[in-house]
Amino acid sequence: MSKELVFGHQNPDTDAIVAAKAFSYLQNKLGYDTEAVALGEPNAETQFALKHFNEPAPRVIEQAGNEVDAVMLVDHNEPQQSVSDLADLTVTHVVDHHRIANFNTAQPLWYTARPVGCSSTIILDLFKENGIDIPANLAGLMLSAIISDTLLLKSPTTTPADEKAVKELAQIADVDYETYGLEMLKAGTDLASKSDLELVDGDAKSFELGGKQVRVGQVNTVDLDDVFSRQDALETVMKDENDAKGYDIFLLLATNILNSNSELLVVGEPKDKVEAAFGKKLNDQNRMSLPGVVSRKKQVVPPLTDAFA
């Protein structure tokens, strides 16, 4: 069997990195020849988790077709979030917890999607269905991914399956997940060390909505002032990114992980579609507050999809 690469989305978050490592480990146990790689460097939160569980970061690739013919995707399926040469490759496996959009194959494949909070929650089930044990350090990373995606089980994306998975993985990894989880989340909110571009684009994803190229970034913080004290500079790079990459509009969701409220900053057009999506006006600083909104996937992309349709 030819070697395959396993990777998560561009601008990888903790789940994108960890799910690739976990799924690659599982597939190798099942007889495949795979390597977990990444479409970008791990962010500060992921680095904290990798260091804590003494695991190396995956190798970063720019394209895959120079190494392999076939790939496995985790934590994404939309081509514009994937490796640049995806169209030249055969996707044999997908494990994901997002909507399916613009994902087309010529051949049947393995596709496991479930509406849960984290890809690593699904992968835990796949380990169990196949009767494969999870090493303690990998369990610690999978735990980290679920804590990251669900903001310590507080996001509305959290399901009973995620809660169950966190408890099972914490036991295998032998950690107090609440203490460890808050430490890890805080490690990801050191915004002072991030450039303006890293802040707005470090976790951003592209969506094609009603023919418009919509870029949506998200940044976690323990103090919204840490973001908006830099608003002028952030708007400048968002506008530059729109011009350079052909985005019509750039949204930055700044999320306070302590009280689960967000503030949205918008650069580009059509702004009226964003206002329609959330049923409120942007203020004169191109911002709106979104109390209780913490999930891009569940609380931001669906209303945008409807408003842009």
Added chain:
Amino acid sequence: MSKELVFGHQNPDTDAIVAAKAFSYLQNKLGYDTEAVALGEPNAETQFALKHFNEPAPRVIEQAGNEVDAVMLVDHNEPQQSVSDLADLTVTHVVDHHRIANFNTAQPLWYTARPVGCSSTIILDLFKENGIDIPANLAGLMLSAIISDTLLLKSPTTTPADEKAVKELAQIADVDYETYGLEMLKAGTDLASKSDLELVDGDAKSFELGGKQVRVGQVNTVDLDDVFSRQDALETVMKDENDAKGYDIFLLLATNILNSNSELLVVGEPKDKVEAAFGKKLNDQNRMSLPGVVSRKKQVVPPLTDAFA
């Protein structure tokens, strides 16, 4: 929880009918409120299986939005093979063994695809993963679906998972699957009783390939003469269908289930793409022989996809 409808593709074959019944049964055991329905009447083979295992045919629907907001798809995902008002509905679950094409959702969902010979093979695994027992008559139907899709485990789409599933289901249903299977397949080849339209379109599926609307029908027989003694009349209805439904080209694959060879009849354009797909010329009767070809999914659609691309 609101009621959902579960159904397979238009022009249902045995798997489309049976997988809907089996997945609906499983989901109801898991706490959902579902009803298995169908997008067409069961064919002669399916009727034989339903009668043998004393199970009713599912109710036939034309649209779903007048009854429910959400649906579960089995044995298909491509919208043009699904219910006419699919765009107005939320798809919450898919179980399928085909390529993924033009299938887009606004929300995360349950999607279980595996590259095996039959949807019912996947559903057997889902029963086992959830620890739910399969009643004997339902096991008999699922066995029938796998026999139908794999031509008694002889099609190149057959995988070790299908072979294992057939043996497990035969035990639950308490049938000799080889004797029963040949009987069932032969029940589906009584072509004399079929109208010309039923013969060419009864099992046909639409594919959008390189911007062309391609219709591909398949008919099983124990004697190719039973099909081609009617060629003039079949060509007339294929041309009429192209004109009426806007297909660019109509392909009819007539498959001899005893020796696993097929003969392809083509009406419409571009014929040169079909010739390119299979690397041979159509004869002066617009036909070509395809020895060893029995699987539309694995041996016909992929080369067409490449040639039309």
